[in-house]
Amino acid sequence: MKNKRNALLCMVILLAGFIYFPVQAQQKQTKSGDSSAGPNRIARNIIQDKKGNIWIAAFDGVFRYDGKSFTNITSTVSSVTFFSVLEDRKGNxxxxxIGSGVFLYDGRTFKNFTTREGLSGNGVTCIYEDKTGNVWFGTDGGASCYNGKFFRNYTMKEGLTNNSILAIIEDKVGKFWFGTSGDVCIYDGKRIRVFTHKGKHFNVRSIIEDKQSNIWLGCVDGLWRYNGSTFTNVTRNFVGYIYEDKKGNIWTSSESVNNRDWASSSYDKKVLSGLTGEKDLWVLSRYDKKSLSNKRPAVTEIKPEKGMICGVLEANDGSIWFGASDGVYRYDGNTINSFNHKEGQK
Structure with a gap:
């Protein structure tokens, strides 16, 4: 089952060591292509930069939306599948x-970092900046920490139970949480330990820490909340992404709560159904802040009927953007607008 899940996520488990690597990455300057519409394939991750531009990492490129039109920033750089995007504190x-490592873009030129420069793996599924400004990469070969000069890699040799890293966060006390295809691991700066609950292991796709210091785990078998002492299993359906909005509501991309009768053992079948666009399988769920402490928080489901749902973003104007299997969508609280090439901007 684990091998099937990893195959669906284009993950290849590799072994890498705990090594320092000086970096001399390839640099390239390029022009980009403008378009009135956004990506047309799977949109995995969405962010908004300091200037208000929205960036989308998709299978057909990295797109920037300036409020009027989309630009495929990577159209002449690489045709690889893009999975994750981050703006660091310097504005880079x-x-x-997936397959070509990570690209650093300063607004004019690109630098490409791969295993040749010391990255732990060339499949980069998540990117995170810690409190000190180091940039972390979750890869198919472990976790890599980049300080601007060197990579420091954390793998199974250092205590991870799986080198396939799907989520990384630093909590308020400075501990790092790694979500892998098999376990959640915590690094306290000295050692890595496996995080379990009464013997339960968490197969994680997303991790966040909310404003109240609760840790949320989006897992193959549901959504879990940990307040430092107790666990709450909010839903037992697959949860792929977790996001906290400005009001403290929790958003997830997940299966519909109406599908709870599906056992976790049928995960592969469900994901394949989502990828082919089966309606009412994937939903955008909003858990109300006022009820988050309840065992079953109040939830509102938005059903775009577009198959798989990926990353979630609350834009500066309060609208909710989310990635789907056929591009990117915006939800204004009433309607869902599409920005893909097939349907155009609605």
Whole structure:
């Protein structure tokens, strides 16, 4: 089952060591292509930069939306599948790909970092900046921490139970949480330990820490909340992404709560159904802040009927953007607008 899940996520488990690597990355200057519409394939991750531009990492490129039109920033750089995007505190953009490592974009030129420069793996599924400004990469070969000069890699040799890293966060006390295809691991700066609950292991796709210091785990078998002492299993359906909005509501991309009768053992079948666009399988769920402490928080489901749902973003204007299997969508609280090439901008 684990091998099937990893195959669906284009993950290849590799072994890498705990090594320092000086970086001399390839640099390239390029022009980009403008378009009135956004990506047309799977949109995995969405962010908004300091200037208000929205960036989308998709299978057909990294797109920037300035409020009027889309620009495929990577159209002449690489045709690889892009999976993750981050703006660091210096204003640089990082684009994670599947198979070609990570690209650093300063607004004019690109630098490409791969295993040749010391990255732990060339499949980069998540990117995170810690409190000190180091940039972390979750890859198919472990976790890599980049300090601007060197990569420091964390793998199974250092205590991870799986080198396939799907989520990374630093909590308020400075501990790092790694979500892998098999376990959640915590690094306290000295050692890595496996995080379990009464013997339960968490197969994680997303991790966040909310404003109240609760840790949320989006897992193959549901959504879990940990307040430092107790666990609450909010839903037992697959949860792929977690996001906290400005009001403290929790958003997830997940299966509909109406599908709870599906056992976790049928995960592969469900994901394949979502990828082919089966309606009422994937939903955008909003858990109300006022009820988050309840065992079953109040939830509102938005059903775009577009198959798989990926990353979620609350834009500066309060609208909710989310990635889907056929591009990117915006939800204004009443309607869902499409920005893909097939349907155009609605």
């Amino acid at each position: 953009l990082w684009f994670g790909s």
